[in-house]
Amino acid sequence: MKYTVVAGDTLYGISRKNNISTQEILALNGWSSAPPLQIGQEIIVAKSNSNTPPPSNSSTTNTSTYTVAKGDSLYAIGRKYGVTPSEILALNGLSPSDGLYIGQVLKIPSKDSSNTSSSTITPTPTTSTPSSQPDQKTHTVSAGESLYAISRKYSTTPQAILEENGLGNNAPIYIGQTLKIPSAAPKTTPITSTTTVKSTPTTQDKIVYTVQQGDTLYQISRKVGLSPQQILALNGLDGSTPIYIGQELKVKGVPKVAPEVTTPSPNESSKTHTVQRGESLYAIGRKYGCSPAEILAANNMAIDATIYIGQPLKIPAKSTAKPVNPITPPPPVHPTPTPPAPTNNLRVYTVQSGDYISKIAKKFNITPQALVAANKLPQGRIYVGQQLMIPSSTTQAPSQGSNNIKNQQGRSIYQLNKVDGKGVFTSGLRGPIGSNYRMSPDDVQKIQQRLVQLGSLSSIHNENAHAIAQRSEGVVPGNGIPKTLAAIKNLQNKYRLNWWVESPTRAQMMGTNVFKYGEIQPNDITFKFLREFTKFRLQFPHPITGKTEVAEFTNFVRSGYNQYYDGVGYVGKSLPSNVPLKVYTDVGLSTTLAQAMQVVSSHEGNFDAINSYDKAFFSYGFIQFAGGGRGLAPVIARMKVSQPALFKSIFQAAGIDVTYTTRNNDIHQGELIIQFPNRGTLKGIEAEKALRGDHQLYGPFIRAAFHPDLIKAQIEQSVKAYAKPALGIKLNIQTSGFRSSTVPLTDFINSAMGLGFAIDMTVNKWIVKTGQMFSDAINSIARKRGYASYEQLALIDEREVIQEIVNKEGPADKRVADRGNSMMKSGLSFAKSPSKGSGMIA
Numbered sequence: 001m002k003y004t005v006v007a008g009d010t011l012y013g014i015s016r017k018n019n020i021s022t023q024e025i026l027a028l029n030g031w032s033s034a035p036p037l038q039i040g041q042e043i044i045v046a047k048s049n050s051n052t053p054p055p056s057n058s059s060t061t062n063t064s065t066y067t068v069a070k071g072d073s074l075y076a077i078g079r080k081y082g083v084t085p086s087e088i089l090a091l092n093g094l095s096p097s098d099g100l101y102i103g104q105v106l107k108i109p110s111k112d113s114s115n116t117s118s119s120t121i122t123p124t125p126t127t128s129t130p131s132s133q134p135d136q137k138t139h140t141v142s143a144g145e146s147l148y149a150i151s152r153k154y155s156t157t158p159q160a161i162l163e164e165n166g167l168g169n170n171a172p173i174y175i176g177q178t179l180k181i182p183s184a185a186p187k188t189t190p191i192t193s194t195t196t197v198k199s200t201p202t203t204q205d206k207i208v209y210t211v212q213q214g215d216t217l218y219q220i221s222r223k224v225g226l227s228p229q230q231i232l233a234l235n236g237l238d239g240s241t242p243i244y245i246g247q248e249l250k251v252k253g254v255p256k257v258a259p260e261v262t263t264p265s266p267n268e269s270s271k272t273h274t275v276q277r278g279e280s281l282y283a284i285g286r287k288y289g290c291s292p293a294e295i296l297a298a299n300n301m302a303i304d305a306t307i308y309i310g311q312p313l314k315i316p317a318k319s320t321a322k323p324v325n326p327i328t329p330p331p332p333v334h335p336t337p338t339p340p341a342p343t344n345n346l347r348v349y350t351v352q353s354g355d356y357i358s359k360i361a362k363k364f365n366i367t368p369q370a371l372v373a374a375n376k377l378p379q380g381r382i383y384v385g386q387q388l389m390i391p392s393s394t395t396q397a398p399s400q401g402s403n404n405i406k407n408q409q410g411r412s413i414y415q416l417n418k419v420d421g422k423g424v425f426t427s428g429l430r431g432p433i434g435s436n437y438r439m440s441p442d443d444v445q446k447i448q449q450r451l452v453q454l455g456s457l458s459s460i461h462n463e464n465a466h467a468i469a470q471r472s473e474g475v476v477p478g479n480g481i482p483k484t485l486a487a488i489k490n491l492q493n494k495y496r497l498n499w500w501v502e503s504p505t506r507a508q509m510m511g512t513n514v515f516k517y518g519e520i521q522p523n524d525i526t527f528k529f530l531r532e533f534t535k536f537r538l539q540f541p542h543p544i545t546g547k548t549e550v551a552e553f554t555n556f557v558r559s560g561y562n563q564y565y566d567g568v569g570y571v572g573k574s575l576p577s578n579v580p581l582k583v584y585t586d587v588g589l590s591t592t593l594a595q596a597m598q599v600v601s602s603h604e605g606n607f608d609a610i611n612s613y614d615k616a617f618f619s620y621g622f623i624q625f626a627g628g629g630r631g632l633a634p635v636i637a638r639m640k641v642s643q644p645a646l647f648k649s650i651f652q653a654a655g656i657d658v659t660y661t662t663r664n665n666d667i668h669q670g671e672l673i674i675q676f677p678n679r680g681t682l683k684g685i686e687a688e689k690a691l692r693g694d695h696q697l698y699g700p701f702i703r704a705a706f707h708p709d710l711i712k713a714q715i716e717q718s719v720k721a722y723a724k725p726a727l728g729i730k731l732n733i734q735t736s737g738f739r740s741s742t743v744p745l746t747d748f749i750n751s752a753m754g755l756g757f758a759i760d761m762t763v764n765k766w767i768v769k770t771g772q773m774f775s776d777a778i779n780s781i782a783r784k785r786g787y788a789s790y791e792q793l794a795l796i797d798e799r800e801v802i803q804e805i806v807n808k809e810g811p812a813d814k815r816v817a818d819r820g821n822s823m824m825k826s827g828l829s830f831a832k833s834p835s836k837g838s839g840m841i842a
Contacts, residue, residue, distance in 0.1 A: 001046035018045040068104040101357040137181035211247040224251040271315040351386040414699030420534040434519035435478035441469035457487035567613030572606030574705040587716040596756030608705030617688040627688040633670025638717040726762040729771040737788030750833040754798035777804035
């Protein structure tokens with residue numbers, strides 16, 4: 001059944017009208033979060049019966065089957081059929097660490113043992129269930145509430161609420177959302193033991209640990225006597241999941257492993273190694289004569305697991321290998337290493353659009369459980385572009401192959417070619433080049449070679465410098481090379497080389513203020529350009545298709561903001577206009593504001609755009625998230641948080657990582673951490689400065705912009721970092737009849753065009769300057785037009801406001817003029833919004 005949206009409707013109101021939860025409406029319509037509603041929009045509100053267990057054909061079985069659907073959890077399925085999760089796990093031969101996946105068929109045990117001839121289990125809780133489903137508590141989310149606060153109110157945990165509602169670990173909640181509150185777990189009879197229990201339990205005796213401010217997973221593990229991996233496994237988390245203050249973590253339920261002696265005798269079967277600062281799995285493997293994959297297998301760790309300082313690792317026994325003496329390493333082997341022989345037990349498959357676990361398993365004639373186990377998939381989730389190890393029917397946990405995947409990543413997949421003049425001019429010039437000089441034939445030959453390379457001089461110029469010199473007393477006269485001298489002028493005109501010395505600031509940056517038209521002086525700007533101008537060509541595989549992508553860019557960017565002439569300005573190819581508007585609306589934008597954001601992005605760059613020549617050091621993406629402690633690190637952190645597996649394969653594999661802080665449960669600030677082969681690990685601004693000159697490391701940033709999930713992360717960060725702050729600007733309006741220093745911008749500026757320009761200026765000027773510009777423009781127009789009341793100001797022509805800002809600020813800042821004029825020509829509507837901007841951002 002469908003429902004047609006009418007004026008005043010909200011998702012919560014519609015759910016109440018149709019006796020259905022908001023979460024069910026989201027699931028029925030395939031929405032991940034509540035979208036903005038449009039009058040006349042039809043949405044599905046009928047409860048689906050597709051998940052009703054099919055009747056069994058057997059008249060003797062006491063089980064039924066259930067096909068896992070989107071949003072299901074083991075707990076929810078158990079509640080539906082009146083059985084416990086452990087009973088479902090036991091009947092299906094699963095362990096608590098095995099995840100569910102869409103399409104998985106589960107056997108459901110019958111709770112009525114006397115009705116063995118029944119062919120269908122009615123999904124109704126049995127009499128042993130403490131409370132029936134209709135009596136279950138629900139909670140409607142109010143403004144300012146957090147998941148943690150709600151859980152405290154009902155004496156439960158955030159994880160239990162998320163699981164009860166079929167939500168993921170990081171799923172957001174929203175105002176008006178109806179949440180099912182899990183009933184309190186029945187008290188269990190304590191297990192008697194002959195061991196005397198202390199009256200005051202220690203930290204290690206606690207069952208649940210509440211995360212405190214400043215806690216890290218490693219610190220908690222030390223307090224409770226478990227490893228970080230054990231804590232993650234107990235709580236169904238993976239290593240990329242952040243912990244938060246107030247989170248309750250299970251810290252009991254697995255055997256505690258006592259630290260093993262780190263100096264074992266030669267005859268014992270295994271050893272333990274404590275990870276030290278700077279150590280890698282490869283280095284540890286070399287030390288003990290085993291592979292990283294063998295260490296991971298011995299410690300039951302995933303192929304993409306990370307290690308940390310102080311972590312105890314079991315070292316597998318090797319029958320013939322001996323530990324390598326760390327003081328006297330073996331001599332290096334210089335011949336090219338032979339690649340490992342292919343194994344018949346392992347294949348790698350890249351997930352395609354439309355794939356799901358059961359489909360892939362059927363394709364390779366294996367069980368879904370084997371595929372999940374081999375790849376240690378968190379909750380059985382996969383994503384497009386993910387590389388899965390496919391085990392054979394004889395093995396479910398391959399011990400080799402992780403290196404085969406990693407060898408396709410890292411720096412090696414980014415092939416950088418560059419063409420400059422440094423090889424041509426290794427010894428500089430002996431003297432000047434020009435029509436009034438008698439020139440060295442070697443100098444002329446170098447200039448000609450470079451001019452040909454840059455396309456300014458034909459390779460068939462017939463001006464052989466040494467042949468001319470033989471006829472002219474060993475030198476080349478100015479009148480002997482007319483084509484070469486014309487090519488010099490051509491080059492100077494094409495690249496406007498005089499521009500680089502027209503201002504003292506640029507001349508100081510270039511290290512010279514000398515320019516002579518038609519001539520080249522040793523170490524003048526023309527010579528510097530010929531020697532250092534570089535064409536870069538970067539090749540890399542598309543993150544999904546594997547097709548080779550090419551990015552080409554050059555240094556010497558002619559911009560008034562250039563502060564680093566060796567930096568580049570790469571516009572990019574991943575176009576915002578190619579991204580469906582639904583991607584923008586999925587992150588909370590209305591259709592109107594999504595269109596405005598696309599126009600804003602046209603002023604900044606494409607998703608893979610890079611700017612490394614101005615004061616921001618390194619800017620990236622369609623909003624040009626700037627370095628220097630501004631938006632760059634947070635957008636990279638957004639990718640890490642929202643898509644940890646992709647972030648690891650693209651960024652971390654190449655030595656790029658990020659740390660970040662949070663504010664109001666969201667990413668606030670960050671700091672890049674980059675490992676440079678010849679400079680070690682650098683952080684923050686120092687890392688960004690070094691990144692400017694490491695053009696091969698541009699590759700991960702550009703490549704990431706070709707994956708739709710990481711594109712969405714850029715859009716989400718732009719909304720949180722720029723669009724929301726822009727719409728929250730307060731104006732200082734002072735007219736003869738209306739005065740306020742806190743009037744919302746959206747009271748007077750609420751059209752798509754006006755808000756688009758406000759966001760654009762927030763990106764470049766931030767909210768303080770943007771608010772001042774709009775306030776000054778509105779006050780100025782009010783004086784000219786005689787506007788004296790709030791009602792008159794609310795009807796102000798927003799095109800006139802933008803034009804006023806362009807006229808006043810444009811002469812001093814060309815960006816304001818260019819972007820204001822572009823916004824007015826964009827085709828965006830300048831019609832006022834009746835809601836004054838309300839609902840444009842969820």
